[in-house]
Amino acid sequence: xxxxxxxxxxxxxxxxxxxxxxxxxxxxxxxxxxxxxxxxxxxxxxxxxxxxxxxxxxxxxxxxxxxxxxxxxxxxxxxxxxxxxxxxxxxxxxxxxxxxxxxxxxxxxxxxxxxxxxxxxxxxxxxxxxxxxxxxxxxxxxxxxxxxxxxxxxxxxxxxxxxxxxxxxxxxxxxxxxxxxxxxxxxxxxxxxxxxxxxxxxxxxxxxxxxxxxxxxxxxxxxxxxxxxxxxxxxxxxxxxxxxxxxxxxxxxxxxxxxxxxxxxxxxxxxxxxxxxxxxxxxxxxxxxxxxxxxxxxxxxxxxxxxxxxxxxxxxxxxxxxxxxxxxxxxxxxxxxxxxxxxxxxxxxxxxxxxxxxxxxxxxxxxxxxxxxxxxxxxxxxxxxxxxxxxxxxxxxxxxxxxxxxxxxxxxxxxxxxxxx
Numbered sequence: 001x002x003x004x005x006x007x008x009x010x011x012x013x014x015x016x017x018x019x020x021x022x023x024x025x026x027x028x029x030x031x032x033x034x035x036x037x038x039x040x041x042x043x044x045x046x047x048x049x050x051x052x053x054x055x056x057x058x059x060x061x062x063x064x065x066x067x068x069x070x071x072x073x074x075x076x077x078x079x080x081x082x083x084x085x086x087x088x089x090x091x092x093x094x095x096x097x098x099x100x101x102x103x104x105x106x107x108x109x110x111x112x113x114x115x116x117x118x119x120x121x122x123x124x125x126x127x128x129x130x131x132x133x134x135x136x137x138x139x140x141x142x143x144x145x146x147x148x149x150x151x152x153x154x155x156x157x158x159x160x161x162x163x164x165x166x167x168x169x170x171x172x173x174x175x176x177x178x179x180x181x182x183x184x185x186x187x188x189x190x191x192x193x194x195x196x197x198x199x200x201x202x203x204x205x206x207x208x209x210x211x212x213x214x215x216x217x218x219x220x221x222x223x224x225x226x227x228x229x230x231x232x233x234x235x236x237x238x239x240x241x242x243x244x245x246x247x248x249x250x251x252x253x254x255x256x257x258x259x260x261x262x263x264x265x266x267x268x269x270x271x272x273x274x275x276x277x278x279x280x281x282x283x284x285x286x287x288x289x290x291x292x293x294x295x296x297x298x299x300x301x302x303x304x305x306x307x308x309x310x311x312x313x314x315x316x317x318x319x320x321x322x323x324x325x326x327x328x329x330x331x332x333x334x335x336x337x338x339x340x341x342x343x344x345x346x347x348x349x350x351x352x353x354x355x356x357x358x359x360x361x362x363x364x365x366x367x368x369x370x371x372x373x374x375x376x377x378x379x380x381x382x383x384x385x386x387x388x389x390x391x392x393x394x395x396x397x398x399x400x401x402x403x404x405x406x407x408x409x410x411x412x413x414x415x416x417x418x419x420x421x
Contacts (some may be wrong), residue, residue: 014149015150016204017030020275021066026278027276029070031255033047038065039278043059043065044057045075053091056075058357063079065079065086066079069115072089074088076115083108084102085113089134108124111125111148127144127146127147128145131158142160145164146162149200159179159180174191174193176192177189177191189229190230194215207255207401208258210222219235237289242287249274250270252276254266254284264285264288268284269282341355342355342357343355343381344356344358348381349378349379351377352375354378355379365380368404379404
């Protein structure tokens with residue numbers, strides 16, 4: 001008896017907020033600037049702020065554009081069938097430079113495009129990512145190890161998701177995430193955590209520049225930076241469950257605002273349908289989440305832990321001082337601080353000579369030097385919390401500094417008392 005294994009359907013490349021390419025009338029793109037739609041072999045670009053620019057209509061019978069994007073400066077359209085790309089600089093004052101086109105070579109086809117104020121990104125079937133400026137001059141080319149799934153760009157941050165060649169595609173989707181800082185040439189990578197038997201339905205940057213992705217199961221997650229240039233996923237909420245509680249089939253995610261510790265999702269309502277209707281002019285709804293409250297509580301929790309750890313963890317030299325066992329019986333500064341103070345991660349230390357600590361990665365470190373009673377001193381606090389936490393560490397910086405100054409004062413006072421023993 002043999003058991004036949006059912007193969008998982010590998011997800012095709014998709015553009016966030018676009019509806020299925022198999023629909024005759026569809027959205028090619030919807031973002032904060034406007035919308036690109038395709039109907040009756042015509043492409044229409046409309047702007048939410050009609051005072052910024054009038055709508056644009058382009059005949060699509062010959063070029064057969066299938067993907068597109070728009071920014072505050074440009075519009076890009078491309079065809080996965082013909083390999084043609086067209087960029088319209090609609091805000092350009094130079095009539096000779098307001099539009100340019102290009103074609104792919106060697107039977108390579110364009111699958112995805114993405115725009116920001118400075119860059120245009122093109123993903124092709126030959127696993128190539130081309131980064132160019134808005135004039136069409138190539139800045140960089142990246143070759144992926146697996147087929148492209150989706151791309152998104154925000155300022156100079158490019159997020160790429162592609163299929164992983166190391167995963168077992170027979171049983172489940174295996175995807176890999178790349179976050180590239182184009183200008184600083186810094187890259188973060190990591191496998192993309194997905195639920196069993198699911199696909200991606202949306203990926204992109206929030207208004208503040210954080211990376212979020214949505215699975216077909218409704219699970220919305222955020223990427224965060226861990227140590228050693230690695231990325232990991234943090235589950236936020238289940239959007240489909242929120243829709244079902246409101247007697248809806250689902251929500252069609254358009255964008256995310258997460259400024260000021262608030263999480264607001266821009267969505268279309270889906271009622272007994274898989275995609276928003278092109279002709280009913282769906283209304284954009286704002287869904288607020290209670291995640292902001294949990295995030296605020298996490299800030300307070302971390303604030304308490306950081307201060308508690310700083311108070312309770314002492315360096316070896318501080319322990320000796322507290323036991324009134326000074327490093328030397330002489331009163332000279334050189335003899336008293338002859339031994340180096342080493343601060344382990346999660347601890348703090350004060351010295352009149354030299355101070356060292358464990359290897360510093362992406363953690364929070366305070367190093368302060370100064371004068372106390374005409375004597376130079378150094379204080380170091382090495383937190384084991386990463387700066388990449390999904391909380392705003394700067395929100396607790398004032399409290400930390402006040403605590404550190406109090407600790408420096410008490411430790412130095414104690415140190416000078418021990419020097420007189």
